Amino acid sequence: MVAGARRRAVCVGLRGVGDRFGVCAGGDRVLGYARAHLSAPVSRIDLGAGLEIRSANSLLIVALVLLVISQQVRRTRLEQKLNGLINAALALPWGSDETILVALENAARATIPAGSTRIDAKPGRPFELSAPVHAPGDTTRHIILTRRSDSDGFSALERKALEALAHIATQALYDRRSTRTLRDQATTDSVTGLLNIRGFFEEFQALTEPGRYAILLMDLDDFKLVNDTHGHSVGNTVLDIVGRRIRKSVRAEDIVARIGGDEFAVLLDSDTASAVASRIGRAVEKPVQIESLTIDARIGIGAPAPVGRSTFDEVMKAADERMYEQKRERKHAEGLVAESIGLVAEVMGAIREGSVTVAFQPVVDVAGGYIVGFEVLARYTRADNTPLSPPTLIDIARDQGMLDDLTLQITDRALHHMTASQTITPEVSFLSINIEADQLLRDGFVNALRARRLMHPAIRMCLELTENSLGRVDSTIVERVRELAAEGLIIALDDYGQEHAATATLLTTPGLSRRSIACSWPMRATRNTRPFSVRSSAGTAAILDDAD
Structure with missing residues (x-):
């Protein structure tokens, strides 16, 4: 009977008592109830719902079982919450x-x-x-x-x-x-907002297909001068503007960084790297306007350095070498340009000041063996006592629109010397002046020559058309040649045998009365049977007169 009661008590603890007292608190309540009845003999305890316990000992056992179960449930739920918090923290x-x-x-x-x-x-x-x-x-x-x-x-x-x-x-x-x-903060440049060298390295390390990429390295020219002249605040503004111009010149997926000082780097697709480099150069090298200050930004960009299987340091070293190679080449080219600009300015100044000198090449009568006149030549010696080649002198004068001025200066000096020499040797009366064919198109120049001829009637002026300018001869020049020849000016072809030389040119140019041979010239057969003869020479130069 007692054993049956205990079994029913356990069942009560698991079902009936739990429903009546609550699982969590049921053990405590039953235990208190049992203690209240332990002091008196218990023959039967009615728990309701048709359940009863006939022994205090049975009641105590039920209470203990419920207490253990409720504590276990409580511990399980606490562990669930604690594990949840721990797992969340971990x-x-x-x-x-x-x-x-x-x-x-x-x-x-x-x-x-x-x-x-x-x-x-x-x-x-x-x-x-x-x-x-x-x-x-x-x-x-x-x-x-x-x-x-x-x-x-x-x-x-x-x-x-x-x-x-x-x-x-x-x-x-x-x-x-x-x-x-x-x-x-660790990977961003504070001045430009671009990546710094650390951020650039991290992007490089994250590449999944390095063989597709290349690095462009670039830096600003003479940036230290900007800082020294205008201060670091202006310098930082220039860096910020340059950085934004570079960023706008590349694709959104390309990586741009300021890696230190005035140096920038771009990690980009190797197929488009060269085109992007050109685009960056055009974008950056525009004047930078900071309030009322204008700064001409210039940037040197190296050839793209492919990433491939190289390490970051290896690629950056290659990119650095390419950048400085490009800067050396540009500085050399700029040096040549600067030297050329300086030379042009020097020659223009010499022409304005009239400091170009003249040299005379004698014209000799071959048959008689005596000098009949001179060809006047322009010569210029630079400030460092280096002679400037006559073709360079003429080219600069032509390019700067000063060839007419130079020709008239040389003509005036030659006429002055010829007039003085005629007091001693009046038979030396021939003066040859080199001109280019298209100079005959300028009325002011031609009229100035006419005036000088009239002022020096004792001197036979000969205008030698440089043969390399005959490529520009047209019908207007031909007509001008005929006109001047009719006025008594001697028209000759200079430097025959150079560039555009041809027997047909020599024999068919209207109005030409003399031809000057500048080098050994083989006599070739020609369909034009117009006769000519060698009348005089000067070293390797000779004058060919029409036989008729």
Whole structure:
């Protein structure tokens, strides 16, 4: 009978008593009830629902069993909450902002039994359990749990657990923002907002197909002068503007960095690197306007250095070498240009000042063996006593529109010397002056020559058309040649045998009365049978007169 009662008591503890007293508190209540009746003999205890315990000892056993069960349930639930909090903490930092909220939702679901779990911008309803999650930037989200249908609600401990999870999520969001800020500060250039060398290295390390990429290295020319002249504030503004111009010149996926001082680097597709380099050069080398100050920015860009299988240091070294090679080549070219500009200015000044000198080449009568005149030549010696080649002198004068002035200066000097020499040798009366064919098109120049001829009637002026200018002869020049020849000016062809020389030119140019041979010239057969004869020579130069 006693054993049966005990068995029924256990059943009562598991079912009936649990329904009457509650599983969690049932053991304590039954134990108190048992203690109240242990002092008196118990023949029968009616628990209701047709259940009874006929012994105090049986009641005590039931109470102890219920107590153990309730403590085990409580411990299990505590362990669930504690494990949820521990796992949530161990999972930090939980990734990105969105990932953190997903991790919070999963942690709440694993920690607190609930009907549903969600993240919302608004707090939960009164019958729901919610806790705020604060994010940087005054943004607040809420983790919300709804109770299960078989539950009376959430306990204070569960509320505390959810608040703890929300706090962990809040800290994770702020820590992520702080970590991101620190990383940005460590990898970003503070002046331009571009990546710095560390950030550029990290992007390089993250390449999945390095064989597709190349690095362009570039730096500003004479940037130190900008800092020294205008101060570092202006210098930083220039760097910022240059950085933005470079960024706008490349694709969105290309990586741009300021790697130090006035040096920039671009990590980009190797197929487009050369074209991008040209685009960057054009964009950067535009005047930089800072208030009323204008600065001419110049940048040296090296040839693209392919990444391939090379390390970061190897590629950067190759890019650096290519950049300095390009800068050396440009400086050399600029030096030549600067020298050329200086030379042009020097020659123009010499022409304006009339400091170009003359040299005379004698014209000799071959048959008689005596001098009949001179060919006047322009000569110029530079300030460093270096003779300038006559073709260079003429080219500069022509390019600068000063060839007529130079020709008239040389003519005046030659006429002055010829007039003086005629007091001693009046038979030396021939003066040859080199001109280009298209100079005959300029009326002012031609009229100036006519005036000089009239002023010196004792001197036979000969205009020698440089043979390399005959390529520009047209019908207007031919007519001018005929006109001057009719006035008594001697028209000759100079430097026959050079460039455009041809027997047909020699024999068919109208109005030409003399031809000057500048070198050994083989006499070739020609269909034109117009006769000519060698009348005089000067060294390798000779004058050919028409035989008729």
